[in-house]
Amino acid sequence: MTPFYFGPEERRLFGVLHRVPGSGRGVVLVPPFGQEALRSHRTLRILAESWARAGWNALRFDPYGTGDSAGDDLDVTLAGMASDARLAAAELAAATQARQLAVFGMRLGGLVALSAADAFKAVVLWEPLVDDDVRALGNAGYEHEGFRIAPELRRELRDYRLPTAGLPKRGLLVWNAAARGDRVTQALGGAVERLETRVVPAPPAWNEENDFGAGPIPAAVIDALASWRG
Amino acid sequence: MERVVRFGPGESLTGVLTEPAEPRALPAVLLLDAGILHRVGPNRMNVELARRFAATGHRALRFDFAGIGDSPARTDGLALGEGVQRDIAAALDLVGGQAVVMGLCSGADNALRAAYRDPRVVGAALLDPTVFRTPGWYARRAMQKVTSDPFGALKQLAGRVRKEVAPPEAAPQENRPEMFYTGFQTREEVETHLSAVLARGVSLLYVFSGGWADIFNYPGQLQDNHPSLDLSPVRLHHHPEADHTFSRRAHREVLFAELGSWLAACSATAAGALPRA
Numbered sequence: 487m488t489p490f491y492f493g494p495e496e497r498r499l500f501g502v503l504h505r506v507p508g509s510g511r512g513v514v515l516v517p518p519f520g521q522e523a524l525r526s527h528r529t530l531r532i533l534a535e536s537w538a539r540a541g542w543n544a545l546r547f548d549p550y551g552t553g554d555s556a557g558d559d560l561d562v563t564l565a566g567m568a569s570d571a572r573l574a575a576a577e578l579a580a581a582t583q584a585r586q587l588a589v590f591g592m593r594l595g596g597l598v599a600l601s602a603a604d605a606f607k608a609v610v611l612w613e614p615l616v617d618d619d620v621r622a623l624g625n626a627g628y629e630h631e632g633f634r635i636a637p638e639l640r641r642e643l644r645d646y647r648l649p650t651a652g653l654p655k656r657g658l659l660v661w662n663a664a665a666r667g668d669r670v671t672q673a674l675g676g677a678v679e680r681l682e683t684r685v686v687p688a689p690p691a692w693n694e695e696n697d698f699g700a701g702p703i704p705a706a707v708i709d710a711l712a713s714w715r716g
Numbered sequence: 717m718e719r720v721v722r723f724g725p726g727e728s729l730t731g732v733l734t735e736p737a738e739p740r741a742l743p744a745v746l747l748l749d750a751g752i753l754h755r756v757g758p759n760r761m762n763v764e765l766a767r768r769f770a771a772t773g774h775r776a777l778r779f780d781f782a783g784i785g786d787s788p789a790r791t792d793g794l795a796l797g798e799g800v801q802r803d804i805a806a807a808l809d810l811v812g813g814q815a816v817v818m819g820l821c822s823g824a825d826n827a828l829r830a831a832y833r834d835p836r837v838v839g840a841a842l843l844d845p846t847v848f849r850t851p852g853w854y855a856r857r858a859m860q861k862v863t864s865d866p867f868g869a870l871k872q873l874a875g876r877v878r879k880e881v882a883p884p885e886a887a888p889q890e891n892r893p894e895m896f897y898t899g900f901q902t903r904e905e906v907e908t909h910l911s912a913v914l915a916r917g918v919s920l921l922y923v924f925s926g927g928w929a930d931i932f933n934y935p936g937q938l939q940d941n942h943p944s945l946d947l948s949p950v951r952l953h954h955h956p957e958a959d960h961t962f963s964r965r966a967h968r969e970v971l972f973a974e975l976g977s978w979l980a981a982c983s984a985t986a987a988g989a990l991p992r993a
Contacts, residue, residue, distance in 0.1 A: 632759035
């Protein structure tokens, strides 16, 4: 596990590389936004470790304006996060032998992964925000659970439409409950040739557990993701 | 300028060091983990504080204790409390010289323990540390209930009277620290640390939020916890309007201003009173 900074001087990004020497496979992990990113940090670390054990080079990173990366919350936009995910892909390819790259996104990170998916061979999503949730976040106002939401991000969220073209041929979509994802599954099903959908009942990693500010670690979902053959 | 640092035994601890563009001879600032949240802190507070402190000439280190965030779990078998103090000592070794420690919740208790153990610590900012209820706390809580819900308060009083008539099944434990159990456990333990730290001339800042109202509800409560100590050198702010993690931006701005002002005063005191390492 190697933490480091990468990216241009004006947009320094924090990342943690889980390297698998000799492996040609790699995955970039895009976290959720705001409080959900803090709560799910442990799960994303364990997921990256699990992927590395399964032979995937894994790069976790904080988009600009989040986590340990430069910038602040008012700098966060969907377009910016997608551009950061592409930058992370280039960094992963440069730092390892990985050429078959997948992008993984959780919650809002799922939408970012979809926006950046043209730089990847596969897309993996865990409970991406669905339409109503996206619009709710877009209408949340200036502050949402301890984080400011930039006017540009609010606009992007309010106008957001799931992409129906330019997506990789392979994909995995994981839901903690079947009902929430039906519409997304349907929309992406037409755009991703081989889209596998799994329902793994589990507590959400991005919700607070026991007033600790950190979420639970749903081992069953991590196992399902790490065992995906791609 | 921020850079990743690996330090401690086997470079097992992970942190981010924020360095000022124009370094000055000022104490470094250690920003401690709050509970099991990783080093960026609640609402990313530690990141913002590190950058603000660096802008005023301080080096600031946010890092993960072993087993939290990106620092692997320890393998030396040390108990949690002792392990955390070893990690703080390693962080002090890394930054060198004098330092100020800051923490929220369990981080606050860990900061006071570090100030007690290590003479390199010249200041400690404690946000919602362990504190104990006092008669003054109970009186204010009762008054608050009476004014906000008189009928409910009457019902509760009647319940109390019934309990007095029938002996309780177990003795009440009203002097226990509430909310978390990894910090200080007794008032005496806190007092031992606090009196030694004060005697050494360490600058102390206490901040209490409304999220701590179940155990702290008036500014004089700290002094009432320790009537034998002279707490006049201690700076204390009470923000009943804020929640435990200062999640509202406006509340954080006030907190950041207070921390900045205290850090400047603390640095001036340290420069005058203690030799630099």
